[in-house]
Amino acid sequence: MSLEIAMPLLSSRRALLATPLAAPGIALAQQAGFPNRPLRVVVPFAPGGITDILARAAAEGLSGKLGQPVVVENRAGAGGNVGSEAVAKAAPDGYTMLAVGPAVMGIAKPLYGRLNYDPDADFACLGMLGGQANVMLVSPRALPEPTLPALVTAARAKPGEVAFASSGSGSLTHLTAELFAKDAGLRMVHVPYRGSPPALADLISGQVAMLFDALTTALPLHQAGQVRIVGIATRERAVELPDVPSLVEAGFPNLDVPNWFGLFVPAATPTPVAQRLSSALAEVTAMESYRALMRARSAMPVAIGDDGLDAFLARERSRWAEAVRSSGARPD
Template sequence: MTIAASPRRSLILFGAAAIGSARGARAQPAAPRFPSRPIRLVVPFAPGGITDILARAAAEGLARELGQPVVVDNRAGAGGNVGSEAVAKAAPDGYTLLAVGPAVMGISKPLYGRLNYDPDADFVPVGLLGAQANVLMVSRRALPEPTLPALLAAARARPGELAFASSGSGSLTHLTAELFAADAGVRMVHVPYRGSPPALSDLASGQVVMLFDALTTALPLHQGDLARIVGVATRERQADLPDVPSLVEAGFPSLDVPNWFGVFAPAATPGPIVARLAAALAEVTESDSYRALMRARSAQPVTLGSRSLDAFLAAERVRWADAVRSSGAQPG
């Protein structure tokens, strides 16, 4: 999966040194040690999803690293914007953080147009939690030969007729399907659902032909032979599906689009505090126990290659803004 985990950073200790003058001026008081009280980690989605699962594992590790409780606060609503806005407007002191991914940091601004906060300007990245692959599924009932070549042949033979599902208009699954259709040069009909479960249900029954969804929720239908996973929307193949090609290797260069997750702080948070949080988070996400949890959830470390985290996030904003504009997606 192409997104390179940041190298292990040394723990940065900071504090305000007493400053004296040659005239014997009284020393300034030392700044309080950070953190000196509990930290709140906001997840702007309901409990139980992959963002929530990784955030809770990270919170447990951060509490050990920082010596203070880290409490996960689920504040769902408006596609992640309710909780994200709350963090954007929180005091920039390191005690309120946000766990989120491209739904907010790439898609929300171009999708909603007007927000009460700016996802691009109101946050500073602390670090990445990991990523989970999205996969392309084809309904066995809708397409008797549920393969990628058969799907492409049917879509080209019947332009504008085949229907694909998503978990909502403007969602990551919707826009990934639009990127796929653009790369393939086909036209299909978008059928948005309120979340993944009803979309998966209609895929299994043959009401729609294809769906992009997270690997963990797609696997039961694949294993039950109700639908087939025919491609993985990452650069490399996945360990859970070694025989399924990545869509990049299958000839779809835009389809390296895993769902990544990161931790962010309000933009004006002091640099030393962000550095302290970043160093602690790196210790957590590189630990054996955290890596084991990711493997159990079909998630992987995020790899940035030669890019910085800031460069990666900038590229994500451009990618999803282009996808929203070209698809004409509207908030669901």
């Protein structure tokens, strides 16, 4: 992942070129005075996670840039779909935003099949809040030695017997492990859990051999010797673990799969309003205080690529749709 933060960019996609349906004069006057009341950022997950942390930091910065309070509202449920649907159906006036990543914008549609909203068509992205590396953890109790080669050797020796855990069927941790198994040519057993804590507990005890999880969650356990981090699921190594190779570096080219977090608005939000929000977000994410918070939480900028934000999101949708299809994942 790039060390240069990706600035939020707005392309000419149709989502941001929608013409307001209200009387043109009134609509233009409202846009010119935007914002003139408090705004909200919906986080479709419980408080305390990295999405929530970055959303709250961005909201604080946006309050200063926009001159209006920006309030974070947690609306968890159904893997992020409850809060996301609420924003999709909110008035497209710029006052309601959504902080979310690939769980909704890449995985939800192919995983659930039928939703009451369309993650692809119902939102426009204002820009990136940041990203966080997922890491591969192995269990010292489940393997003869806690290394990546030992895991591959054991799984090849006993096809369909070595187990990996995840935080749920169709979760980012599940699909990342499936990408690894596919790249390595392995047949492993998936054991889904309801969240990361019980999966980590069984990894520590040796009930399962491998798990992908967030770096911030895994690092203290690695440092305590309870688990071993053997690879970083990004293109580059993690600053916190300079001696641990990235999985791309280790020979798994499809394992550059950071958990990214973006800020979205309903698709029909008028272009001037969306541009105002996008510019303010760019200023916030470039602030040293924001970057310092990212470093403290093992978060990092997201490398969008030279072809821009729309192309990045299209690649993410394609990647995770294929991962869901090939894994046969179903919602818990």
